[in-house]
Amino acid sequence: MEHIVQSKPPSFKVTGYRDAWQMVLNQLQMEMSRTLFDTWVQPLHPLGFKEGVFTLGAFNPYARDWVDNRLRSRITRLLEGVFGEAIDLRVVVSNGFSNQPAAESEQDESEEESDGDTAISDTLPEDIEPGKKTKKVAAKPAQPSPRKVMLQRAYGSKRAAVIQPERGMFVTLYFLQQWQPIIGHSAVAIILASRSMCYWNPLTGELRNEVETEMAELAKRAAVSVRTVKDVLNQELVKQYFLRYRVRRVMTPNGIRTAGIILQVRMDDPLTPEDQQEHGLQEEEHWYSVEFDGEED
Known part of the structure; x- marks a missing residue:
């Protein structure tokens, strides 16, 4: 009688948690789009592996949550295939400036980097045999990694404290290359100024795209005149796809007066009318709330 032999998932011999993570990276790179991989996976860095817990470091809470929500199970399965045992994946924020404990990581690094030829003596005096000379090896100062040097240059200086490079706004090339020739530079400046608020x-999915402001404030942010702001807000393409507004009025002892505007801003980029026709993809006509149906001058 023939016996059916159930094959086990292959496991691979690795020399450390960094090798294991590199194997996982190689597999994920083949499975994911380049944009997603470069944005969310490539910046991750392994911090250690101890007692079945594999710790990954993410640069910020958004990256940590993205990996937890979308890749946790896949990374766990890949690591289990590499190590041949059950793995508990832990993703933490570790960007070089947090106070996360790194004892496990430092211990693993020292074990991997040691070649066994030279040992640093930290023996207590009572453990040294009388008359026996010991060779003291000075510990080399830890050199910061290129990544930490880069982060310190970007975020750790007084100049960076003023510029705040971590506070950015995502702008697509599609918006600049396809929409800018259609709606013009002034409209682009006003749309970006509105989005910045x-x-x-x-x-x-968190969205806060309604803001109370004034024409003068919007003009200042976009570095254009108030007249230009009014003209842009009434452009048909801008009204249809990017910006809606209504006038905010208040009652005063002298009657009703204008007290600025309330903007509703589209934060993603729609297809241009030409691309809608070419690709057969129609944009949502009423992306804005019903109260913004009728704009006022």
Whole structure:
């Protein structure tokens, strides 16, 4: 009688947690688009592997949550295939400036980097045999990694404290290359100025795209005149796809007066009318709320 032999998933011999993570990276790179991989996976760095817990470091909470929500199970399965045992994946924020404990990581690094030829003596005096000379080896100062040097240059200086490079706004090349020739530089400046006053997290879906402001404030942010702001807000393409507004009025002892405007801003980029026709993809006509149906001068 023939016996059916159930094959086990292959496991690979690795010399450390860094080798294991590199194997996982290679596999994920083949499975994911280049944009997603370069944005979310490539910046991850292994911090250690101890007692079945594999720790990954992410640069910020958004990256940590993205990996937890979308890749945890896949990375765990790949690591289990590499190590041949059950793995508990832990993703933490570790960007070089946090106070995360790194004892496990430093211990693993010292074990991997030691070649066994030279040992640094930290023996207590009572353990040294009388008359026996010991060779003292000076510990080399730890050199910061190129990544930490880069981060310190970007975020750790007084200059960076003023510029705040971590506070950015995502702008697509499509917006600059396809929309700018259609709506003009002034409209682009006003749309970006309006977006800078709002908030959108495409990963969590959190959206705050209504803002109370004034024509003069919007003009100042976009470095254009108030007249230009009014003209742009009434451009048909801008009204249809990017910006809606209504006048905010208040009652005063002297009657009703204008007290600025309320903007609703589209935070993602629609297809141009030409691309809609070419690709057969129609944009949502009413992306804005019903109260913004009728704009006012």
